[in-house]
Amino acid sequence: MLFQGKERRLSQKGLALLYFLALEGPTSRARLAELLYGHGAALQNLRVEIHRLAKALGREVFPKGQDPLVLPDWIRLEVMGEGEVLAGLEGVGGLADWVLGVRERYHVPREAAGRGRLLGELSSLRPPFLLVLKGRLGAGQRAFAQALAGVLGLPFHETLRPEGLVYLVPPYPEVPLKDLLRSRALLVLRLDPGEEPRFFLELRAHYPADRLRVLALPLLDWLEAKGGVLAGVPFPEGARAYFHAGGQPEWIPDWLACPQGPKRPLAQLRLQTRLLSEPARLALERLSVAPGRIPEEVLDALEALPYLEELERKGFLVYQEGYRFAAEAERRLLYASLDQGRRHELHERAATALAFSGRLKEEALHRLALGERVGEGFFFRTTGWKGRPLGRGRERVLLPRGHGGLSLGEEGFALGLLEWDQEAWLDLEPLEEALVLEVAGEAYSPEGPPGLFLEVRGPKAKGFVRLEGVFRRRFLLAPGPWGLRFLGLGVAEFALRAFLPRPGEAEVWELTPEEVKKEGEDEGKEEGGGQGNVHL
Numbered sequence: 001m002l003f004q005g006k007e008r009r010l011s012q013k014g015l016a017l018l019y020f021l022a023l024e025g026p027t028s029r030a031r032l033a034e035l036l037y038g039h040g041a042a043l044q045n046l047r048v049e050i051h052r053l054a055k056a057l058g059r060e061v062f063p064k065g066q067d068p069l070v071l072p073d074w075i076r077l078e079v080m081g082e083g084e085v086l087a088g089l090e091g092v093g094g095l096a097d098w099v100l101g102v103r104e105r106y107h108v109p110r111e112a113a114g115r116g117r118l119l120g121e122l123s124s125l126r127p128p129f130l131l132v133l134k135g136r137l138g139a140g141q142r143a144f145a146q147a148l149a150g151v152l153g154l155p156f157h158e159t160l161r162p163e164g165l166v167y168l169v170p171p172y173p174e175v176p177l178k179d180l181l182r183s184r185a186l187l188v189l190r191l192d193p194g195e196e197p198r199f200f201l202e203l204r205a206h207y208p209a210d211r212l213r214v215l216a217l218p219l220l221d222w223l224e225a226k227g228g229v230l231a232g233v234p235f236p237e238g239a240r241a242y243f244h245a246g247g248q249p250e251w252i253p254d255w256l257a258c259p260q261g262p263k264r265p266l267a268q269l270r271l272q273t274r275l276l277s278e279p280a281r282l283a284l285e286r287l288s289v290a291p292g293r294i295p296e297e298v299l300d301a302l303e304a305l306p307y308l309e310e311l312e313r314k315g316f317l318v319y320q321e322g323y324r325f326a327a328e329a330e331r332r333l334l335y336a337s338l339d340q341g342r343r344h345e346l347h348e349r350a351a352t353a354l355a356f357s358g359r360l361k362e363e364a365l366h367r368l369a370l371g372e373r374v375g376e377g378f379f380f381r382t383t384g385w386k387g388r389p390l391g392r393g394r395e396r397v398l399l400p401r402g403h404g405g406l407s408l409g410e411e412g413f414a415l416g417l418l419e420w421d422q423e424a425w426l427d428l429e430p431l432e433e434a435l436v437l438e439v440a441g442e443a444y445s446p447e448g449p450p451g452l453f454l455e456v457r458g459p460k461a462k463g464f465v466r467l468e469g470v471f472r473r474r475f476l477l478a479p480g481p482w483g484l485r486f487l488g489l490g491v492a493e494f495a496l497r498a499f500l501p502r503p504g505e506a507e508v509w510e511l512t513p514e515e516v517k518k519e520g521e522d523e524g525k526e527e528g529g530g531q532g533n534v535h536l
Helices: 014-022 029-036 044-059 096-106 114-126 141-152 179-183 198-207 222-228 235-244 252-257 263-273 279-285 296-301 305-313 328-336 340-356 360-369 511-528
Strands: 129-134 165-168 186-191 214-217 318-319 323-325 384-394 398-404 413-417 423-428 435-444 450-457 462-466 469-477 483-488 490-511
Touching: 014 029, 014 044, 029 044, 096 469, 114 141, 129 141, 129 198, 141 186, 165 296, 179 198, 222 235, 222 413, 235 252, 235 296, 235 423, 235 435, 235 490, 252 263, 252 279, 263 328, 279 305, 279 328, 296 305, 296 340, 305 318, 323 328, 384 435, 413 423, 413 483, 450 490, 462 490, 469 483
Parallel strands: 129 186, 129 214, 165 186, 469 490
Antiparallel strands: 318 323, 384 490, 398 423, 413 490, 423 483, 435 469, 435 490, 450 462, 450 483
Protein backbone atom coordinates (compact mmCIF):
# COMPACT_ATOMS: atom_id res chain seq x y z
CA MET A 1 0.00 0.00 0.00
CA LEU A 2 1.22 3.52 -0.84
CA PHE A 3 0.59 6.38 1.58
CA GLN A 4 1.70 9.88 0.49
CA GLY A 5 4.06 8.25 -2.01
CA LYS A 6 5.69 5.92 0.55
CA GLU A 7 5.05 2.22 1.01
CA ARG A 8 3.23 1.21 4.20
CA ARG A 9 3.03 -2.38 5.39
CA LEU A 10 -0.38 -3.61 6.48
CA SER A 11 -1.49 -6.97 7.77
CA GLN A 12 -3.24 -9.19 5.24
CA LYS A 13 -6.52 -8.85 7.11
CA GLY A 14 -6.22 -5.06 7.16
CA LEU A 15 -5.45 -4.98 3.46
CA ALA A 16 -8.31 -7.41 2.73
CA LEU A 17 -10.69 -5.17 4.70
CA LEU A 18 -9.78 -2.12 2.59
CA TYR A 19 -9.99 -4.03 -0.70
CA PHE A 20 -13.39 -5.46 0.21
CA LEU A 21 -14.81 -2.02 0.99
CA ALA A 22 -13.26 -0.52 -2.17
CA LEU A 23 -14.76 -3.19 -4.42
CA GLU A 24 -18.05 -3.99 -2.68
CA GLY A 25 -18.97 -0.67 -1.03
CA PRO A 26 -20.31 -0.04 2.49
CA THR A 27 -20.50 -3.27 4.50
CA SER A 28 -21.73 -4.00 8.02
CA ARG A 29 -19.23 -4.77 10.78
CA ALA A 30 -20.93 -8.10 11.42
CA ARG A 31 -20.52 -9.19 7.77
CA LEU A 32 -16.85 -8.14 7.69
CA ALA A 33 -16.10 -9.85 10.99
CA GLU A 34 -17.65 -13.09 9.75
CA LEU A 35 -15.65 -13.00 6.50
CA LEU A 36 -12.31 -12.12 8.07
CA TYR A 37 -12.45 -14.18 11.28
CA GLY A 38 -15.56 -16.37 11.45
CA HIS A 39 -15.59 -17.09 15.21
CA GLY A 40 -17.17 -15.79 18.43
CA ALA A 41 -14.60 -13.04 19.04
CA ALA A 42 -14.73 -11.83 15.46
CA LEU A 43 -16.18 -8.37 16.21
CA GLN A 44 -13.51 -7.75 18.87
CA ASN A 45 -10.79 -8.83 16.43
CA LEU A 46 -12.23 -6.48 13.78
CA ARG A 47 -12.03 -3.54 16.23
CA VAL A 48 -8.37 -4.41 16.90
CA GLU A 49 -7.64 -4.55 13.16
CA ILE A 50 -9.28 -1.14 12.63
CA HIS A 51 -7.06 0.27 15.40
CA ARG A 52 -3.97 -1.21 13.68
CA LEU A 53 -4.96 0.42 10.40
CA ALA A 54 -5.24 3.81 12.08
CA LYS A 55 -1.84 3.35 13.69
CA ALA A 56 -0.19 2.28 10.42
CA LEU A 57 -1.64 5.22 8.45
CA GLY A 58 -1.27 7.81 11.19
CA ARG A 59 -4.92 8.84 11.14
CA GLU A 60 -8.34 7.46 11.90
CA VAL A 61 -9.68 5.39 9.01
CA PHE A 62 -13.27 4.82 10.22
CA PRO A 63 -15.18 7.08 12.64
CA LYS A 64 -15.97 5.49 16.01
CA GLY A 65 -19.30 3.69 15.91
CA GLN A 66 -19.58 3.78 12.10
CA ASP A 67 -21.68 0.84 10.90
CA PRO A 68 -21.72 -0.08 8.08
CA LEU A 69 -18.07 0.75 7.44
CA VAL A 70 -17.42 3.06 4.48
CA LEU A 71 -14.07 3.48 2.75
CA PRO A 72 -12.94 7.09 3.32
CA ASP A 73 -12.47 9.47 0.37
CA TRP A 74 -8.69 9.69 0.86
CA ILE A 75 -8.18 5.98 0.13
CA ARG A 76 -8.33 5.15 -3.57
CA LEU A 77 -8.08 1.82 -5.39
CA GLU A 78 -5.41 1.73 -8.09
CA VAL A 79 -6.62 -0.58 -10.88
CA MET A 80 -3.64 -0.14 -13.26
CA GLY A 81 -1.10 -2.45 -11.67
CA GLU A 82 1.17 -5.41 -12.27
CA GLY A 83 0.82 -8.95 -10.96
CA GLU A 84 -2.15 -11.02 -9.85
CA VAL A 85 -5.34 -9.37 -8.67
CA LEU A 86 -5.61 -9.50 -4.82
CA ALA A 87 -2.44 -11.59 -4.68
CA GLY A 88 -2.18 -13.62 -1.45
CA LEU A 89 -5.59 -12.64 -0.07
CA GLU A 90 -7.33 -15.88 -1.04
CA GLY A 91 -6.04 -17.41 2.23
CA VAL A 92 -7.50 -14.72 4.49
CA GLY A 93 -10.47 -15.88 6.56
CA GLY A 94 -13.42 -16.88 4.42
CA LEU A 95 -12.51 -14.68 1.45
CA ALA A 96 -11.29 -17.40 -0.96
CA ASP A 97 -14.48 -17.56 -3.05
CA TRP A 98 -14.78 -13.77 -3.13
CA VAL A 99 -11.15 -13.29 -4.22
CA LEU A 100 -11.51 -15.85 -7.02
CA GLY A 101 -14.73 -14.18 -8.15
CA VAL A 102 -13.06 -10.76 -8.26
CA ARG A 103 -10.18 -12.14 -10.32
CA GLU A 104 -12.61 -13.65 -12.80
CA ARG A 105 -14.68 -10.48 -13.10
CA TYR A 106 -12.09 -7.75 -13.07
CA HIS A 107 -8.74 -9.05 -14.17
CA VAL A 108 -7.67 -7.50 -17.49
CA PRO A 109 -4.69 -9.51 -18.72
CA ARG A 110 -1.74 -7.56 -20.04
CA GLU A 111 -0.96 -8.51 -23.60
CA ALA A 112 2.64 -9.65 -23.68
CA ALA A 113 4.93 -7.78 -26.06
CA GLY A 114 4.78 -10.01 -29.12
CA ARG A 115 8.43 -10.29 -30.15
CA GLY A 116 9.92 -10.28 -26.69
CA ARG A 117 7.54 -13.06 -25.71
CA LEU A 118 8.45 -15.08 -28.81
CA LEU A 119 12.18 -14.81 -28.11
CA GLY A 120 11.50 -16.11 -24.63
CA GLU A 121 9.52 -19.04 -26.01
CA LEU A 122 12.32 -19.90 -28.45
CA SER A 123 15.12 -19.66 -25.89
CA SER A 124 15.04 -23.43 -25.35
CA LEU A 125 15.69 -24.31 -29.03
CA ARG A 126 18.75 -26.43 -29.69
CA PRO A 127 20.27 -27.16 -33.13
CA PRO A 128 19.79 -28.94 -35.41
CA PHE A 129 16.44 -27.24 -35.94
CA LEU A 130 14.43 -25.62 -38.75
CA LEU A 131 12.68 -22.38 -37.84
CA VAL A 132 10.59 -20.69 -40.53
CA LEU A 133 9.77 -16.99 -40.06
CA LYS A 134 6.72 -15.80 -41.98
CA GLY A 135 5.98 -12.12 -42.33
CA ARG A 136 5.15 -9.32 -44.70
CA LEU A 137 7.60 -6.79 -46.08
CA GLY A 138 9.29 -4.86 -43.29
CA ALA A 139 8.57 -7.56 -40.69
CA GLY A 140 12.22 -7.61 -39.64
CA GLN A 141 12.90 -11.34 -39.87
CA ARG A 142 16.67 -10.77 -40.12
CA ALA A 143 16.78 -8.63 -36.96
CA PHE A 144 14.65 -11.22 -35.15
CA ALA A 145 17.01 -14.02 -36.25
CA GLN A 146 20.00 -11.99 -35.02
CA ALA A 147 18.28 -11.40 -31.67
CA LEU A 148 17.52 -15.12 -31.41
CA ALA A 149 21.18 -15.97 -32.11
CA GLY A 150 22.12 -13.70 -29.22
CA VAL A 151 19.57 -15.34 -26.90
CA LEU A 152 20.84 -18.82 -27.81
CA GLY A 153 24.52 -17.85 -27.75
CA LEU A 154 25.07 -18.97 -31.36
CA PRO A 155 27.12 -17.28 -34.09
CA PHE A 156 24.95 -15.64 -36.79
CA HIS A 157 25.59 -16.57 -40.46
CA GLU A 158 23.85 -15.59 -43.70
CA THR A 159 25.45 -18.36 -45.76
CA LEU A 160 25.42 -22.09 -45.14
CA ARG A 161 27.65 -23.18 -42.27
CA PRO A 162 27.83 -26.52 -40.47
CA GLU A 163 27.01 -24.95 -37.08
CA GLY A 164 25.55 -21.82 -35.48
CA LEU A 165 22.40 -20.00 -36.61
CA VAL A 166 22.12 -19.83 -40.40
CA TYR A 167 19.67 -17.27 -41.79
CA LEU A 168 18.50 -17.99 -45.37
CA VAL A 169 16.43 -15.76 -47.66
CA PRO A 170 15.09 -16.18 -51.21
CA PRO A 171 16.55 -17.18 -53.59
CA TYR A 172 17.51 -20.12 -51.39
CA PRO A 173 20.83 -21.92 -51.98
CA GLU A 174 20.84 -24.79 -54.44
CA VAL A 175 22.36 -27.59 -52.38
CA PRO A 176 21.43 -31.26 -52.10
CA LEU A 177 18.62 -31.86 -49.62
CA LYS A 178 20.64 -34.60 -47.89
CA ASP A 179 23.35 -32.04 -47.03
CA LEU A 180 20.83 -29.74 -45.41
CA LEU A 181 19.27 -32.57 -43.45
CA ARG A 182 22.71 -33.49 -42.06
CA SER A 183 23.34 -29.89 -40.92
CA ARG A 184 24.06 -29.33 -37.23
CA ALA A 185 23.01 -25.68 -37.52
CA LEU A 186 19.81 -23.94 -36.54
CA LEU A 187 18.39 -23.05 -39.95
CA VAL A 188 16.15 -19.96 -40.02
CA LEU A 189 14.23 -19.41 -43.27
CA ARG A 190 12.56 -16.17 -44.25
CA LEU A 191 9.26 -17.08 -45.89
CA ASP A 192 7.66 -14.28 -47.90
CA PRO A 193 3.88 -13.94 -48.46
CA GLY A 194 2.35 -15.92 -51.27
CA GLU A 195 3.01 -19.39 -52.57
CA GLU A 196 5.28 -21.61 -50.50
CA PRO A 197 8.53 -22.32 -52.42
CA ARG A 198 9.66 -25.84 -53.21
CA PHE A 199 12.81 -25.42 -51.09
CA PHE A 200 10.69 -24.96 -47.97
CA LEU A 201 8.19 -27.69 -48.87
CA GLU A 202 10.95 -30.28 -49.30
CA LEU A 203 12.62 -29.33 -46.05
CA ARG A 204 9.33 -29.42 -44.16
CA ALA A 205 8.53 -32.86 -45.58
CA HIS A 206 11.80 -34.35 -44.30
CA TYR A 207 12.45 -32.52 -41.01
CA PRO A 208 11.17 -34.34 -37.90
CA ALA A 209 8.15 -32.63 -36.36
CA ASP A 210 10.00 -32.02 -33.08
CA ARG A 211 12.76 -30.20 -34.99
CA LEU A 212 10.53 -27.85 -37.01
CA ARG A 213 8.52 -24.74 -36.23
CA VAL A 214 6.75 -22.30 -38.55
CA LEU A 215 6.23 -18.92 -36.93
CA ALA A 216 4.31 -15.88 -38.18
CA LEU A 217 6.03 -12.77 -36.84
CA PRO A 218 3.43 -10.42 -35.36
CA LEU A 219 3.37 -6.69 -35.92
CA LEU A 220 4.85 -4.56 -33.19
CA ASP A 221 2.13 -3.20 -30.98
CA TRP A 222 2.35 0.52 -30.25
CA LEU A 223 3.75 0.18 -26.72
CA GLU A 224 6.39 -2.28 -27.90
CA ALA A 225 7.48 0.11 -30.65
CA LYS A 226 7.42 3.07 -28.25
CA GLY A 227 9.68 1.24 -25.82
CA GLY A 228 12.08 0.10 -28.56
CA VAL A 229 12.65 1.59 -31.98
CA LEU A 230 10.68 4.76 -31.06
CA ALA A 231 12.13 5.26 -27.57
CA GLY A 232 12.39 8.96 -26.79
CA VAL A 233 10.48 10.06 -29.90
CA PRO A 234 7.59 12.49 -29.20
CA PHE A 235 4.14 10.97 -29.62
CA PRO A 236 3.03 12.78 -32.84
CA GLU A 237 6.18 11.87 -34.77
CA GLY A 238 6.40 8.36 -33.39
CA ALA A 239 2.71 7.54 -33.92
CA ARG A 240 2.86 8.82 -37.49
CA ALA A 241 5.92 6.70 -38.33
CA TYR A 242 4.41 3.65 -36.61
CA PHE A 243 1.09 4.02 -38.44
CA HIS A 244 2.51 4.53 -41.93
CA ALA A 245 4.95 1.64 -41.43
CA GLY A 246 1.96 -0.56 -40.60
CA GLY A 247 3.62 -1.66 -37.35
CA GLN A 248 6.48 -3.32 -39.27
CA PRO A 249 9.71 -2.74 -37.30
CA GLU A 250 12.00 -2.58 -40.34
CA TRP A 251 10.01 0.26 -41.91
CA ILE A 252 9.46 2.44 -38.82
CA PRO A 253 12.94 4.09 -38.92
CA ASP A 254 12.45 4.86 -42.63
CA TRP A 255 9.17 6.68 -41.99
CA LEU A 256 10.67 8.46 -38.99
CA ALA A 257 13.60 9.75 -41.06
CA CYS A 258 11.47 10.63 -44.11
CA PRO A 259 7.90 11.60 -43.10
CA GLN A 260 6.99 12.52 -46.72
CA GLY A 261 7.51 8.94 -47.88
CA PRO A 262 10.69 6.86 -47.73
CA LYS A 263 12.01 5.19 -50.87
CA ARG A 264 13.23 1.87 -49.43
CA PRO A 265 9.81 0.39 -48.48
CA LEU A 266 8.41 1.25 -51.92
CA ALA A 267 11.47 -0.26 -53.61
CA GLN A 268 11.01 -3.47 -51.59
CA LEU A 269 7.34 -3.61 -52.54
CA ARG A 270 8.04 -3.03 -56.24
CA LEU A 271 10.62 -5.80 -56.15
CA GLN A 272 8.04 -8.10 -54.59
CA THR A 273 5.43 -7.26 -57.25
CA ARG A 274 7.80 -8.63 -59.91
CA LEU A 275 6.50 -12.03 -58.84
CA LEU A 276 3.26 -11.06 -60.61
CA SER A 277 2.47 -11.15 -64.27
CA GLU A 278 2.51 -7.69 -65.86
CA PRO A 279 -1.32 -7.43 -66.19
CA ALA A 280 -1.79 -8.52 -62.55
CA ARG A 281 0.81 -5.98 -61.36
CA LEU A 282 -0.96 -3.17 -63.19
CA ALA A 283 -4.30 -4.32 -61.78
CA LEU A 284 -2.84 -4.21 -58.26
CA GLU A 285 -1.67 -0.63 -58.82
CA ARG A 286 -5.14 0.36 -60.04
CA LEU A 287 -6.76 -1.21 -56.99
CA SER A 288 -4.57 0.86 -54.65
CA VAL A 289 -7.16 3.68 -54.93
CA ALA A 290 -9.65 1.47 -53.04
CA PRO A 291 -9.04 1.26 -49.25
CA GLY A 292 -10.59 -1.44 -47.10
CA ARG A 293 -12.92 -4.02 -48.61
CA ILE A 294 -13.13 -3.51 -52.37
CA PRO A 295 -16.69 -3.68 -53.74
CA GLU A 296 -17.20 -5.96 -56.72
CA GLU A 297 -18.33 -2.97 -58.77
CA VAL A 298 -14.88 -1.39 -58.24
CA LEU A 299 -13.06 -4.63 -59.03
CA ASP A 300 -14.94 -4.69 -62.33
CA ALA A 301 -14.56 -0.98 -63.10
CA LEU A 302 -10.79 -1.15 -62.50
CA GLU A 303 -10.48 -4.28 -64.65
CA ALA A 304 -9.11 -6.46 -61.86
CA LEU A 305 -11.55 -9.39 -61.88
CA PRO A 306 -9.42 -11.65 -64.16
CA TYR A 307 -6.39 -11.29 -61.86
CA LEU A 308 -7.90 -11.80 -58.40
CA GLU A 309 -6.86 -15.44 -58.13
CA GLU A 310 -3.23 -14.59 -58.97
CA LEU A 311 -3.15 -11.58 -56.63
CA GLU A 312 -4.55 -13.69 -53.80
CA ARG A 313 -2.25 -16.65 -54.51
CA LYS A 314 0.81 -14.38 -54.51
CA GLY A 315 -0.23 -12.87 -51.20
CA PHE A 316 -1.09 -9.29 -52.21
CA LEU A 317 -4.84 -9.56 -51.68
CA VAL A 318 -6.82 -11.50 -49.08
CA TYR A 319 -10.48 -12.42 -49.03
CA GLN A 320 -12.33 -11.38 -45.86
CA GLU A 321 -16.01 -10.98 -46.73
CA GLY A 322 -14.67 -9.38 -49.88
CA TYR A 323 -11.24 -8.74 -51.38
CA ARG A 324 -8.88 -6.28 -49.73
CA PHE A 325 -5.14 -5.58 -49.62
CA ALA A 326 -3.28 -7.94 -47.32
CA ALA A 327 -1.65 -4.88 -45.70
CA GLU A 328 -3.02 -1.34 -45.73
CA ALA A 329 0.53 0.07 -45.46
CA GLU A 330 1.44 -1.62 -48.76
CA ARG A 331 -1.69 -0.23 -50.43
CA ARG A 332 -0.77 3.28 -49.33
CA LEU A 333 2.74 2.89 -50.77
CA LEU A 334 1.39 1.87 -54.17
CA TYR A 335 -1.21 4.64 -54.08
CA ALA A 336 1.43 7.28 -53.29
CA SER A 337 3.45 6.15 -56.31
CA LEU A 338 0.59 6.95 -58.74
CA ASP A 339 0.75 10.35 -60.40
CA GLN A 340 -2.07 12.79 -59.70
CA GLY A 341 -3.75 12.43 -63.08
CA ARG A 342 -3.84 8.64 -62.84
CA ARG A 343 -5.32 8.78 -59.34
CA HIS A 344 -8.03 11.16 -60.54
CA GLU A 345 -8.97 8.89 -63.43
CA LEU A 346 -9.16 5.75 -61.25
CA HIS A 347 -11.18 7.45 -58.48
CA GLU A 348 -13.61 8.73 -61.10
CA ARG A 349 -14.09 5.26 -62.55
CA ALA A 350 -14.65 3.75 -59.11
CA ALA A 351 -17.04 6.51 -57.99
CA THR A 352 -19.14 6.23 -61.14
CA ALA A 353 -19.47 2.44 -60.78
CA LEU A 354 -20.50 2.80 -57.13
CA ALA A 355 -23.00 5.55 -57.91
CA PHE A 356 -24.82 3.33 -60.42
CA SER A 357 -25.10 0.54 -57.82
CA GLY A 358 -26.32 2.86 -55.05
CA ARG A 359 -23.33 2.31 -52.73
CA LEU A 360 -23.23 5.90 -51.49
CA LYS A 361 -20.84 5.48 -48.57
CA GLU A 362 -18.16 3.79 -50.68
CA GLU A 363 -18.74 6.34 -53.45
CA ALA A 364 -18.21 9.18 -50.97
CA LEU A 365 -14.65 8.00 -50.27
CA HIS A 366 -13.72 8.41 -53.91
CA ARG A 367 -15.62 11.71 -54.23
CA LEU A 368 -13.60 13.11 -51.31
CA ALA A 369 -10.36 11.94 -52.97
CA LEU A 370 -11.48 13.85 -56.08
CA GLY A 371 -11.82 17.00 -53.99
CA GLU A 372 -15.61 17.00 -54.10
CA ARG A 373 -17.87 17.72 -51.15
CA VAL A 374 -20.13 14.99 -49.82
CA GLY A 375 -23.10 15.09 -47.51
CA GLU A 376 -23.00 14.42 -43.79
CA GLY A 377 -23.57 10.96 -42.38
CA PHE A 378 -21.25 8.85 -44.52
CA PHE A 379 -18.54 8.35 -41.90
CA PHE A 380 -18.19 8.39 -38.13
CA ARG A 381 -18.80 11.89 -36.86
CA THR A 382 -19.40 13.66 -33.57
CA THR A 383 -23.06 12.90 -32.99
CA GLY A 384 -25.53 11.94 -30.31
CA TRP A 385 -24.10 14.25 -27.64
CA LYS A 386 -24.81 17.73 -26.32
CA GLY A 387 -22.56 19.79 -24.10
CA ARG A 388 -23.50 20.39 -20.47
CA PRO A 389 -21.55 22.38 -17.83
CA LEU A 390 -20.59 20.19 -14.87
CA GLY A 391 -17.76 19.79 -12.38
CA ARG A 392 -15.93 16.78 -11.02
CA GLY A 393 -16.93 15.61 -7.57
CA ARG A 394 -15.54 12.76 -5.54
CA GLU A 395 -13.56 10.24 -7.59
CA ARG A 396 -15.02 6.76 -7.97
CA VAL A 397 -13.38 3.45 -8.79
CA LEU A 398 -13.91 2.43 -12.43
CA LEU A 399 -13.52 -1.27 -13.08
CA PRO A 400 -13.02 -2.76 -16.56
CA ARG A 401 -14.97 -5.88 -17.37
CA GLY A 402 -13.11 -6.97 -20.50
CA HIS A 403 -11.28 -5.58 -23.49
CA GLY A 404 -9.99 -6.39 -26.96
CA GLY A 405 -7.47 -4.76 -29.26
CA LEU A 406 -5.94 -2.74 -26.41
CA SER A 407 -2.56 -2.89 -24.69
CA LEU A 408 -2.27 -2.06 -21.00
CA GLY A 409 0.50 0.42 -20.21
CA GLU A 410 1.83 1.97 -17.03
CA GLU A 411 -0.73 4.76 -16.92
CA GLY A 412 -3.60 3.47 -19.02
CA PHE A 413 -4.39 1.88 -22.35
CA ALA A 414 -2.96 2.09 -25.86
CA LEU A 415 -4.21 1.06 -29.30
CA GLY A 416 -3.12 1.05 -32.90
CA LEU A 417 -5.80 0.60 -35.57
CA LEU A 418 -3.75 -0.01 -38.71
CA GLU A 419 -6.28 -1.70 -41.00
CA TRP A 420 -9.76 -0.75 -42.15
CA ASP A 421 -12.51 -2.47 -40.14
CA GLN A 422 -10.18 -3.02 -37.17
CA GLU A 423 -11.54 -1.91 -33.81
CA ALA A 424 -10.70 -1.92 -30.12
CA TRP A 425 -13.14 -2.06 -27.21
CA LEU A 426 -13.38 -1.82 -23.45
CA ASP A 427 -16.45 -2.81 -21.42
CA LEU A 428 -17.03 -1.45 -17.93
CA GLU A 429 -18.74 -3.07 -14.97
CA PRO A 430 -22.33 -1.72 -14.76
CA LEU A 431 -22.47 1.65 -13.01
CA GLU A 432 -24.62 1.88 -9.87
CA GLU A 433 -24.76 5.68 -9.96
CA ALA A 434 -24.42 8.48 -12.50
CA LEU A 435 -20.76 9.33 -13.10
CA VAL A 436 -18.66 11.70 -15.16
CA LEU A 437 -16.30 9.53 -17.21
CA GLU A 438 -13.07 11.26 -18.21
CA VAL A 439 -11.12 9.88 -21.17
CA ALA A 440 -7.81 11.73 -21.56
CA GLY A 441 -4.81 11.07 -23.78
CA GLU A 442 -3.26 11.72 -27.17
CA ALA A 443 -4.21 10.48 -30.63
CA TYR A 444 -2.90 10.44 -34.18
CA SER A 445 -4.85 9.63 -37.34
CA PRO A 446 -3.95 10.23 -41.00
CA GLU A 447 -5.55 13.03 -42.97
CA GLY A 448 -8.87 12.30 -44.62
CA PRO A 449 -11.55 9.75 -43.74
CA PRO A 450 -12.30 7.89 -41.67
CA GLY A 451 -10.29 9.48 -38.81
CA LEU A 452 -10.12 7.95 -35.32
CA PHE A 453 -13.36 7.86 -33.33
CA LEU A 454 -14.49 6.88 -29.87
CA GLU A 455 -17.95 5.41 -29.50
CA VAL A 456 -19.45 5.52 -26.01
CA ARG A 457 -22.32 3.07 -25.85
CA GLY A 458 -24.90 2.65 -23.10
CA PRO A 459 -27.95 0.45 -22.53
CA LYS A 460 -30.07 2.09 -25.26
CA ALA A 461 -27.87 4.67 -26.93
CA LYS A 462 -24.47 5.53 -28.33
CA GLY A 463 -22.58 8.60 -29.43
CA PHE A 464 -19.36 9.26 -31.36
CA VAL A 465 -16.57 11.77 -30.76
CA ARG A 466 -13.45 12.25 -32.86
CA LEU A 467 -10.04 11.89 -31.19
CA GLU A 468 -7.28 14.19 -32.43
CA GLY A 469 -4.06 15.42 -30.84
CA VAL A 470 -4.08 15.89 -27.06
CA PHE A 471 -7.65 15.29 -25.89
CA ARG A 472 -9.69 15.25 -22.70
CA ARG A 473 -13.30 14.17 -23.16
CA ARG A 474 -15.85 13.95 -20.36
CA PHE A 475 -19.15 12.10 -20.58
CA LEU A 476 -22.09 11.99 -18.19
CA LEU A 477 -23.08 8.33 -17.89
CA ALA A 478 -26.33 7.14 -16.36
CA PRO A 479 -26.40 4.01 -14.17
CA GLY A 480 -26.14 0.76 -16.12
CA PRO A 481 -23.72 -1.05 -18.43
CA TRP A 482 -21.43 1.08 -20.62
CA GLY A 483 -18.68 0.32 -23.07
CA LEU A 484 -16.10 2.14 -25.19
CA ARG A 485 -15.29 1.26 -28.79
CA PHE A 486 -12.55 2.76 -30.96
CA LEU A 487 -13.11 2.84 -34.72
CA GLY A 488 -11.37 4.12 -37.82
CA LEU A 489 -7.61 4.38 -38.34
CA GLY A 490 -4.99 5.74 -35.98
CA VAL A 491 -2.93 5.39 -32.80
CA ALA A 492 -3.92 6.53 -29.32
CA GLU A 493 -2.97 6.38 -25.65
CA PHE A 494 -5.56 7.15 -22.99
CA ALA A 495 -6.43 6.83 -19.32
CA LEU A 496 -9.86 6.59 -17.68
CA ARG A 497 -11.14 8.20 -14.49
CA ALA A 498 -14.63 8.56 -13.06
CA PHE A 499 -16.14 11.18 -10.75
CA LEU A 500 -19.46 12.01 -9.17
CA PRO A 501 -21.06 14.93 -11.04
CA ARG A 502 -21.38 18.27 -9.28
CA PRO A 503 -22.16 21.86 -10.35
CA GLY A 504 -19.38 23.36 -12.43
CA GLU A 505 -18.43 24.94 -15.74
CA ALA A 506 -16.41 22.21 -17.49
CA GLU A 507 -18.00 20.87 -20.67
CA VAL A 508 -19.37 17.38 -20.25
CA TRP A 509 -21.03 15.46 -23.09
CA GLU A 510 -24.47 14.04 -22.39
CA LEU A 511 -26.56 11.89 -24.71
CA THR A 512 -29.53 13.90 -25.94
CA PRO A 513 -33.03 12.62 -25.13
CA GLU A 514 -33.81 12.46 -28.84
CA GLU A 515 -30.79 10.26 -29.45
CA VAL A 516 -31.73 7.98 -26.55
CA LYS A 517 -35.18 7.48 -28.04
CA LYS A 518 -33.91 6.98 -31.57
CA GLU A 519 -31.23 4.47 -30.59
CA GLY A 520 -33.68 2.58 -28.39
CA GLU A 521 -36.12 2.29 -31.28
CA ASP A 522 -33.37 1.14 -33.68
CA GLU A 523 -32.18 -1.57 -31.32
CA GLY A 524 -35.73 -2.76 -30.77
CA LYS A 525 -36.08 -3.28 -34.50
CA GLU A 526 -32.77 -5.12 -34.72
CA GLU A 527 -33.56 -7.45 -31.84
CA GLY A 528 -37.22 -7.76 -32.17
CA GLY A 529 -14.33 15.00 -3.10
CA GLY A 530 -11.10 15.27 -4.77
CA GLN A 531 -8.33 12.91 -5.72
CA GLY A 532 -7.16 10.70 -2.87
CA ASN A 533 -3.60 10.30 -1.69
CA VAL A 534 -3.67 6.67 -0.64
CA HIS A 535 -3.45 3.99 -3.35
CA LEU A 536 -4.41 0.35 -2.82
